[in-house]
Amino acid sequence: MSLFPADIVEQAQRIITDFTARGLMVATAESCTGGLIAGALTEISGSSAVVDRGFVTYTNKAKMDMLGVTDATLATHGAVSKETALQMVHGALFRSQAAMAVAVTGIAGPGGGSVDKPVGLVHLAAKSRSGKILHREMRYGDIGRTEVRLATVRTALAMLAEAADRDDIQA
Structure with missing residues (x-):
């Protein structure tokens, strides 16, 4: 039995198998998922060879303190923005021993959305x-908090696999 749907477990298993074979480690920087990406990866036996660390940075202060997101970025673009996601992933990568990192920031709902940044928007x-x-x-749309978070985990895992394939990196 798993905490996650079968498709997420299968994605995580492929990443753990591939990254273990390649000697790659991963770091995560998570806001709206609250650690679910790291949780999905660590659901897999042997994940300690791949998962270096995870940063759960739900508040703006945590994003600044733990990942180096700048106050200016948050003030100008907001926590849910491309700019913040890029600073989060950079901070996770360079504050870890990982070869790759993934970062997510978004609005899972049911509240918190606006016309410009609706519920279901994730960077x-x-x-x-x-x-x-x-x-x-x-x-993702206003599909429910749990579904937005799970959809984000699926996309994040797919991006890790894609980034590793594009980079063709080895440890």
């Missing part, structure tokens, strides 16, 4: 030490 970023970076702006 995700993945980055490797070579400097290659992926960004996705997802608009």
Whole structure:
């Protein structure tokens, strides 16, 4: 029995198997998912060879203190923005021993949305030490808090796999 749906467990298993074979470690920086990405990865036996650390940075202060997101970025673009996701992923990567990192920030709902930033808006970023970076702006819609969070985990895991394939990196 798993805490996660079967498709997420399968995604996580593929990442753990592939990254273990390649000697790659991962760090996560999570806001709206509250640690679920790291949780999905650590659901897999042997994940200690891959998961270096996870940062759960729900508040703006935590994003600044733990990941180095700047006050200016938060003031100008807000916590849920491409700019914040990019700073989060950079901070996670360079405050860890990981070869790759993934970061997510969004509005899971049911409240907190606006016309410009509706419920279901999530910014995700993945980055490797070579400097290659992926960004996705997802608009999952107001599908419910749990579903937004699980959809974000699925996208984040897919981005980790894609970033590793694009980079073709080895430890």
